[in-house]
């Protein structure tokens with residue numbers, strides 16, 4: 001809402017909720033009280049004739065059934081995981097249960113903007129990537145595609161702020177439990193692994209297996225992924241940097257930081273930017289790629305808006321021009 005409110009081509013015609021239905025937006029999110037928008041309603045109360053595009057931010061496993069009910073002329077930008085995995089068996093394995101709208105899966109486009117611009121532009125349903133896959137894939141895809149790193153030897157150490165877990169009550173994100181510690185979770189089994197492997201595998205033209213461990217960090221926003229890679233043949237770290245720089249030459253939100261600069265979540269906070277840094281390891285033949293995003297912007301809502309822009313022939317930076325909030 002914060003981003004969409006400043007978009008010249010977006011008019012909010014309906015706001016759908018579940019537990020908060022019946023309330024005004026300003027009651028649920030007081031920081032948005034200056035916006036003149038309709039009150040929250042349930043999906044049954046919406047006049048869909050008034051809607052051209054639905055941004056869907058439902059929990060995984062509930063989005064597919066809700067999206068299946070929408071009129072087919074309504075374009076959908078989904079931020080859940082329900083349409084990200086192209087293989088139904090993989091979806092069932094990682095998310096449990098059958099998919100509620102397999103008929104829509106085939107036409108869904110994976111919404112990593114920088115990778116699928118053309119397909120997103122003409123899609124009806126865009127499945128925005130998870131926050132970790134966004135940061136990891138932006139850092140590694142050009143390297144895998146150009147065969148600069150070995151696809152079977154990738155170790156990803158990832159860290160996220162607590163807002164990545166959403167706003168509902170969960171014990172592990174209570175202030176007193178998350179506040180002064182750092183802990184891994186989903187070790188060896190996080191549900192973003194198949195998403196990362198799906199897209200890296202496409203780029204490599206062969207199955208890819210990654211080691212991925214996320215950590216919960218006591219900060220509100222931000223995500224940092226440190227990827228340890230093995231270089232192929234005579235590849236150097238300078239080659240990695242060159243591939244990333246040229247690969248993102250036309251991507252306004254992906255910045256390969258200057259040599260010597262260390263990417264940090266506070267350098268992208270509140271913005272749609274992804275910062276990527278490339279470093280040599282003292283172990284010969286290995287490199288380290290660090291990527292930073294704001295999980296709530298490039299990691300979800302910002303990327304959703306970037307995709308909206310592409311789907312409507314607009315400059316992809318529209319309403320996303322704000323610089324990071326630092327410090």
Ligand SMILES: NC(=O)C1=CN([C@@H]2O[C@H](COP(=O)(O)OP(=O)(O)OC[C@H]3O[C@@H](n4cnc5c(N)ncnc54)[C@H](OP(=O)(O)O)[C@@H]3O)[C@@H](O)[C@H]2O)C=CC1
Nearest residue numbers: 017018019020057058059079080131163164166167295300
């Ligand atoms: N947080 C993050 O960094 C990222 C989140 N995502 C994804 O975005 C989606 C939303 O995440 P987030 O905002 O963090 O999650 P929250 O848990 O904070 O919010 C989920 C929202 O969904 C609403 N909701 C739940 N069920 C229904 C329903 N049946 N009909 C209508 N509304 C419903 C709830 O409304 P109410 O409050 O009224 O009950 C709630 O506002 C998820 O799929 C998440 O995985 C993606 C990338 C990053």
Ligand SMILES: CC(=O)N[C@@H](CCC(=O)OP(=O)(O)O)C(=O)O
Nearest residue numbers: 079081130131132160161164165
């Ligand atoms: C800290 C935290 O809990 N993060 C979430 C990732 C949130 C996200 O961006 O991805 P999805 O859209 O797939 O939910 C998690 O690890 O499940």
